[in-house]
Amino acid sequence: MKYLCVSLCFLVLLQFQSVSSQNNADVPPRGWNSYASFSWIISEQEFLDNAVELAKRLLSVGYEYAVVDAFWFRSLDDGSDTIDEWGRPWPDPKRWPSSVNGVGFKAVADQVHRLGLKFGIHIHGGISQRAVARKTRILDSSTGKAYNIGGEEWHADRIQSEPCAYAPTFLKVNTSVEAGQVFFKSLIDLYVSWGVDFVKLDCVFGENINLDTISTVSEILEENDQRQVLLSVSPGVGATEVMARQVSGLVNMYRVTPNNWDQWSIVVERFAIARDFAAAGLIGAAGLKGNSWPDLDILPFGWLTEQDVKQGPHRNCNLSPIEQRTQMTLFAMAKSPIMFGGDLRNVNPELQDLLADGLLLQINQNSSDNTALILPEPNDPTLPTWLASYGNGVFYVAIFNLNDDPRTVKFDIPFLGSHLPAGRSFSTCADGNDYYHPDFELVDNKIEPEIPGHDCSLFVMTSCS
Known part of the structure; x- marks a missing residue:
């Protein structure tokens, strides 16, 4: 593929x-x-x-x-x-x-x-x-x-x-x-x-x-x-x-x-x-x-x-x-x-x-600042999320579904940005798309993907500040 x-x-x-x-x-x-x-x-x-x-x-x-x-x-x-x-x-x-x-x-x-x-x-x-x-x-x-x-x-x-x-x-x-x-x-x-x-x-x-x-x-x-x-x-x-x-x-x-x-x-x-x-x-x-x-x-x-x-x-x-x-x-x-x-x-x-x-x-x-976290919605450890930065306002967000069935997650950009070290945090991104599922994209600083079982989403976030 x-x-x-x-x-x-x-x-x-x-x-x-x-x-x-x-x-x-x-x-x-x-x-x-x-x-x-x-x-x-x-x-x-x-x-x-x-x-x-x-x-x-x-x-x-x-x-x-x-x-x-x-x-x-x-x-x-x-x-x-x-x-x-x-x-x-x-x-x-x-x-x-x-x-x-x-x-x-x-x-x-x-x-x-x-x-x-x-x-x-x-x-x-x-x-x-x-x-x-x-x-x-x-x-x-x-x-x-x-x-x-x-x-x-x-x-x-x-x-x-x-x-x-x-x-x-x-x-x-x-x-x-x-x-x-x-x-x-x-x-x-x-x-x-x-x-x-x-x-x-x-x-x-x-x-x-x-x-x-x-x-x-x-x-x-x-x-x-x-x-x-x-x-x-x-x-x-x-x-x-x-x-x-x-x-x-x-x-x-x-x-x-x-x-x-x-x-x-x-x-x-x-x-x-x-x-x-x-x-x-x-x-x-x-x-x-x-x-x-x-x-x-x-x-x-x-x-x-x-x-x-x-x-x-x-x-x-x-x-x-x-x-x-x-x-x-x-x-x-x-x-x-x-x-x-x-x-x-x-x-x-x-x-x-x-x-x-x-x-x-x-x-x-x-990448740098590689960090694992749990999204507040739905606050489920079987949906682990990783965040990493690249520089020039580019960040990566990977959301994993460890369950057998599809799960929907919700997150907003300010929440993600707050988990980076001081000086590298961000609160808004101009663009964000899922590398694996092109239909999932950033809308109004929020993303709400439905991820199939055993699968993941990998978002490339750009122009973040």
Whole structure:
């Protein structure tokens, strides 16, 4: 579906530019993540095929990261973890044949970079049980030799801690001892040498928060001057604003939700979470060498798999096109990072248009004062509203209907304008049209749309003062 620009929306779109950040995550990062379509079993060819499609379809509108998600080091044959002599995860050679002979992900990263993209990997905030069982030595990357104190070498079993809650084959690393910090330094140095631009550090946030590990990895990346590397942390189960304040200055993205799958009930749950983190003033806060963003997780649209299964993409998204548009609109208004999760080799024109929608990406990238509120009529939390400003008297108003049946809402411009910070409030707008429903428009400074179930209205308000 091609959405029609209405009123002065066209002028706003002309100002939209897609550019790679000069610093880490100056704007919410965009890209593709393999998990929702391939679970943990993706192969080198499948990944590179998707990277080619990402560059062809979405790079021009800012989707620049191609990210391999969890367990790229795990064998499909026996489930064992592939590690090097220093206990560091290494790509499974059967799935990633170019990784042999000490190459690692370097060849894959080089191909991704030639496409104009950036390369990302998922890692666990710990050490493999296989390394612990083998008592692998710890590499001191400053010397290129085994780490030792007073002539005594340290091994993996001496830095282990408790298991990761959801990936028990990985054990947390004790970073209170120098050997634990040295292990993470060797790990990050290896991945930077491969050409990694994005690290998704898992098992360290939410109810699994491990501030010591996040701080250690962040400090290593802060001191890294070889390449610009974005740091994302997860999972987001049980994440709170207090936790976010602890990590936002150390990272660039932090998950604030459980895994995002294609169920309407999950879409609904995201609204309250996004509201709370926006209210805490955390959108676009200072982060690692740039900014940081509350992350609502992958967008599970298109051709997908199931969670944690040993099967690639085999089914269509369960959300309707309207429900997908509703979720995409929330991600835009909340300024969440946008990581598409479907198989890019199988994207229909309607989904392509949604992912590349100029107005939504403009809001996601360049809007400010992003605020969630409840309209006084009918004062219903199942009709959440988001407000954002753009400048030059342009404002965006998104009204969502989380119910199954149509609902009518009423609002006037002075009420909306009063929810912006002092100096940016407004009380009147000369024009306002619904981007999705052109029949809905501003009349006498008021709007009264009837919004279908699971749908939303997105008003572009212009000449406001």
